[in-house]
Every structure is written in C-alpha cells, then in structure tokens.
Amino acid sequence: xxxxxxxxxxxxxxxxxxxxxxxxxxRTVVAAAGAVGLAxxxxxxxxxxxxxxxxxxxxxxxxxxxxxxDIPEGGGKVFKDQGVVVTQPSAGEFKAFSAECTHKGCPVxxxxxxxxxxxxxxxxxxxxxxxxxxGPAPRPLPAAKITVTGDSIQLA
Numbered sequence: 001x002x003x004x005x006x007x008x009x010x011x012x013x014x015x016x017x018x019x020x021x022x023x024x025x026x027r028t029v030v031a032a033a034g035a036v037g038l039a040x041x042x043x044x045x046x047x048x049x050x051x052x053x054x055x056x057x058x059x060x061x062x063x064x065x066x067x068x069x070d071i072p073e074g075g076g077k078v079f080k081d082q083g084v085v086v087t088q089p090s091a092g093e094f095k096a097f098s099a100e101c102t103h104k105g106c107p108v109x110x111x112x113x114x115x116x117x118x119x120x121x122x123x124x125x126x127x128x129x130x131x132x133x134x135g136p137a138p139r140p141l142p143a144a145k146i147t148v149t150g151d152s153i154q155l156a
Contacts, residue, residue: 068094068151076111076127083107084144085116086153089128094148096155097130097141108141116141 024032066086071077071094076087078099085099085108097116099108106120115124115133123137130141145156 063154064152065146065155066153068092068148068153071153074114074127076116078108078110078116080107082155084146084155085111085141086146087111087116087127094146094153095128095130096144096146097125098144100141101137102132102139102141103135103137 065079065082065084066077068088071086071088073088073091076085078085080099083099085097087095087097089095100106101108101118101120101123103118103121103123106118108116108125109119110117111127114127116127116130117124118137121136122134123132124134125131125137125141126133130143132138132140147154147156
C-alpha cells in the first residue's frame with residue numbers, strides 16, 4: 001500500500017494577494033478621522049434655528065426702533081429683526097436686552113405679565129433687569145444699548 005503524502009504549499013503555489021496600491025500611513029488615517037470629527041462638530045454648531053445662546057444683539061441699521069408709546073408700561077416689545085427686546089418696567093424707564101434666550105439660543109417670543117418669555121423651554125426673564133425669573137435659562141439676558149430722545153427709541 002502506498003501512502004501519498006501531501007506537502008505544504010510553497011510560496012509559488014499560493015495565490016498572490018490582490019493588488020491594493022499603497023496603504024495609508026497611520027498619520028493619514030488619524031488626520032482623516034480628526035477631519036471627519038471636526039466637520040461633524042462644525043455642522044452641529046453651524047447656522048440652525050437655534051442661534052448661539054447668550055450673545056448680545058448686534059443691532060441692525062441705526063434709526064428709530066420704536067416710539068415710546070409703542071412700549072407698554074410694565075411690559076415690552078420684541079424686535080425680532082434687530083434681535084432686541086425693549087421693556088418699560090415703570091413709566092418713562094426703558095430697558096433693552098438681547099432677544100436670544102441664554103438657555104439654547106431660541107428667540108424670545110413675547111413680553112407678558114412682567115416677564116420676557118421664551119417658548120422653546122419655558123424660560124422667563126424680568127422686564128426690569130433681564131434676570132432669570134424661571135429656568136432653565138442659566139444666565140440673565142445681556143443688556144442692549146438704546147437711546148431715548150423725546151418719544152423716539154433707537155439702538156445705540
């Protein structure tokens with residue numbers, strides 16, 4: 001009886017690995033992963049419906065924002081295009097604040113019952129000083145500069 005022995009394949013008998021071209025270096029792989037992460041962070045922080053929270057308004061074109069008679073005593077008015085809310089805490093006293101909630105950056109919606117109100121998450125700010133009256137806002141509204149000349153209110 002003859003026993004055949006199978007021999008191990010030699011290098012000449014093994015199939016050649018497919019041609020792949022040059023492999024990227026570890027540095028290239030790490031840099032690419034970092035670039036993808038950076039791109040994702042920039043997209044997440046880019047323009048959206050919720051602007052960056054807690055920034056003072058930049059203001060628009062200077063000029064009359066409102067007449068003093070447009071701002072109710074104990075209340076106020078939101079000027080969405082200018083990013084500002086103007087209040088009149090007491091007769092003849094006018095204050096202005098950023099119209100951007102310090103919680104998540106949503107624009108405040110209105111002024112009612114002595115508070116500036118954000119409808120996104122329920123934050124409320126005092127009309128007199130912009131301080132937080134009800135959270136989750138972490139900080140008061142930043143003050144904005146206005147000038148009152150006669151019956152005209154202007155962004156400063």
